[in-house]
Amino acid sequence: MAEKRLGYVLFPNHTEAMRLYEVMKAQQVRCTLAPTPRECSVCCGVSLRLEDVADLPRAQEAAQENGIEIERVEELAAPKQHTW
Numbered sequence: 628m629a630e631k632r633l634g635y636v637l638f639p640n641h642t643e644a645m646r647l648y649e650v651m652k653a654q655q656v657r658c659t660l661a662p663t664p665r666e667c668s669v670c671c672g673v674s675l676r677l678e679d680v681a682d683l684p685r686a687q688e689a690a691q692e693n694g695i696e697i698e699r700v701e702e703l704a705a706p707k708q709h710t711w
Contacts, residue, residue: 630704630705631704631705632680632702632703632704632705633676633677633678633680633702633703633704633705634676634677634679634680634682634683634686634700634701634702635661635663635664635667635674635675635676635677635700635701635702635703636674636675636677636683636686636687636690636697636700637663637667637674637697637698637699637700637701638673638674638675638696638697638698639696639697639698641672641673643695643696643697644660644673644674644675645660646693646695647675647686647689647690647693647695647697648660648675650689650690650693650695651675651677651682651685651686651689654685654689656677656679656682656685656686657677657678657679657682658675658676658677658678658682658686659675659676660673660674660675660676661673661674661675661676662674664701664703666701666703667701667703680702683700683702686700687700
């Protein structure tokens with residue numbers, strides 16, 4: 628079985644994270660606000676975690692269309708006891 632991968636969008640501050648979260652939820656993308664994994668950064672501490680890494684380009688596009696500043700996107704293996 629292939630390893631499950633999660634997408635993370637990193638932000639310069641929590642306000643930008645909240646803005647993109649609202650946009651993605653309105654588009655019915657499965658996502659949640661989560662602490663930024665240490666492997667990614669020590670930026671503002673809040674990231675948008677996407678259940679499907681295929682949604683990363685969609686999130687980047689939504690951020691650009693809505694003037695939401697992002698630091699970068701990352702893809703990581705899901706935690707072993709990951710639940711939605």
